[in-house]
Amino acid sequence: MIRNNNSLLLQLFSFLLLLFPQIIKSQEKSFSRQPSGQFIFTPHERSDSEPQQVHISLVGKDHMRVSWVTEDKHARSVVEYGTKQGGEYEAKSKGEHTSYNYFMYQSGKIHHVVIGPLKPNTNYFYRCGGLGPEFSFKTPPLNFPIEFAVVGDLGQTEWTASTLKHVNSKDYDVFLLPGDLSYADTQQPLWDSFGRLVEPYASQRPWMVTQGNHEVEILPITEPTGFKAYNSRWPNPHKESGSNSNLYYSFEVSGTHIIMLGSYTDFDDQSEQYTWLVDDLGKVDRKRTPWVVVLLHAPWYNTNEAHQGEGESMRKSMEDLLYEARVDLVFAGHVHAYERFTRVYDNNADPCGPMYVTIGDGGNREGLALSYKKPVSPLSLYREASFGHGRLRIVNETHAHWSWHRNNDSDAFVADDVWIQSLISFKECWNTQQHHLVAHQEL
Numbered sequence: 001m002i003r004n005n006n007s008l009l010l011q012l013f014s015f016l017l018l019l020f021p022q023i024i025k026s027q028e029k030s031f032s033r034q035p036s037g038q039f040i041f042t043p044h045e046r047s048d049s050e051p052q053q054v055h056i057s058l059v060g061k062d063h064m065r066v067s068w069v070t071e072d073k074h075a076r077s078v079v080e081y082g083t084k085q086g087g088e089y090e091a092k093s094k095g096e097h098t099s100y101n102y103f104m105y106q107s108g109k110i111h112h113v114v115i116g117p118l119k120p121n122t123n124y125f126y127r128c129g130g131l132g133p134e135f136s137f138k139t140p141p142l143n144f145p146i147e148f149a150v151v152g153d154l155g156q157t158e159w160t161a162s163t164l165k166h167v168n169s170k171d172y173d174v175f176l177l178p179g180d181l182s183y184a185d186t187q188q189p190l191w192d193s194f195g196r197l198v199e200p201y202a203s204q205r206p207w208m209v210t211q212g213n214h215e216v217e218i219l220p221i222t223e224p225t226g227f228k229a230y231n232s233r234w235p236n237p238h239k240e241s242g243s244n245s246n247l248y249y250s251f252e253v254s255g256t257h258i259i260m261l262g263s264y265t266d267f268d269d270q271s272e273q274y275t276w277l278v279d280d281l282g283k284v285d286r287k288r289t290p291w292v293v294v295l296l297h298a299p300w301y302n303t304n305e306a307h308q309g310e311g312e313s314m315r316k317s318m319e320d321l322l323y324e325a326r327v328d329l330v331f332a333g334h335v336h337a338y339e340r341f342t343r344v345y346d347n348n349a350d351p352c353g354p355m356y357v358t359i360g361d362g363g364n365r366e367g368l369a370l371s372y373k374k375p376v377s378p379l380s381l382y383r384e385a386s387f388g389h390g391r392l393r394i395v396n397e398t399h400a401h402w403s404w405h406r407n408n409d410s411d412a413f414v415a416d417d418v419w420i421q422s423l424i425s426f427k428e429c430w431n432t433q434q435h436h437l438v439a440h441q442e443l
């Protein structure tokens, strides 16, 4: 009965997609704005007891959570793993499982198993549930350099596939996603399709995500609280960072403290998220993690006409906290385009503020946000509505390289890039007497 319901829903989606196909025109010769890509449904092609939708995420300093789904409710939540390829596994961990109902949809068995301790910068091979294909991943390095791939508003279209292919064309350590994953938008089988689409990438490198508006999925009466699929399928290491919610958390990797904020849960100064953020920023040790990076979904700074002002109330609530803590970088998504700002605090260029980047151009079905406000704000240093991804390579305690890569270009081409110095490099930003006297360049 459950499978029949799923099958009926899938047939309905396929029918709708046939009725409203999105036309793709070749953009190869003359570069211009790309249209939204055709939706890709990734089918389930393994047996019911074999793992599908395998993805991994960091937990604590030397553990990894392995997550996957089986149709078979009796499949075991166990992961065998080791450094040798070919089924000779040195270790085995048991974990937990969950499932959820959403309207007429019943999810498969969703497994989550934490494995470790793991050695840094090491290739591991693993098998989920005792059967099915062998997967492999590489753990992040213990120290710098480390490279992050940063992609927002991913979805599951031909552009998504193109973005992921570009990301994979050069090695990286950790994938960061500032919200809007599957664009299932209440159609739960599309979460399964998304999991299968990203498996070849998300099973190899840890994917660390925060939520966007497309993860909310509230339905009147039946689903009043939201985030059911997201919380069930993409658990984050929130308990490890003292957070009571899967919607905001932090983690440390290779000298970098990364904070994932929630744009779609409470953030006012009376909220649990605010209290947690104050506490988390207070625990940052710049000797251990010289770099501090924040990800959130709705941008606080944005000169695109799309989603103007949507991040403003969160900015007003939390910007002071990030500024006082000398956060180095803030990545956002939501606006389907790329934009890089200078260091900013309270709408002014400020050498002690974070550098803001909008990277919501991963490839979702809604297409690009083409219109920008004019004249260009002097705070905005580069803006372009094209599908692509970013890479943050932190070289050492003081220097990092940020680059943005368009999907229309060859893998080696960099459309925008900049060297960044960490704020610990600037003594003038740490003199508490001058903390509020830092010269703002009024613009």
Ligand SMILES: [Fe+2]
Residues within 6 Å of the ligand: 153, 179, 180, 212, 213, 214, 297, 333, 334, 335
């Ligand atoms: Fe969004």
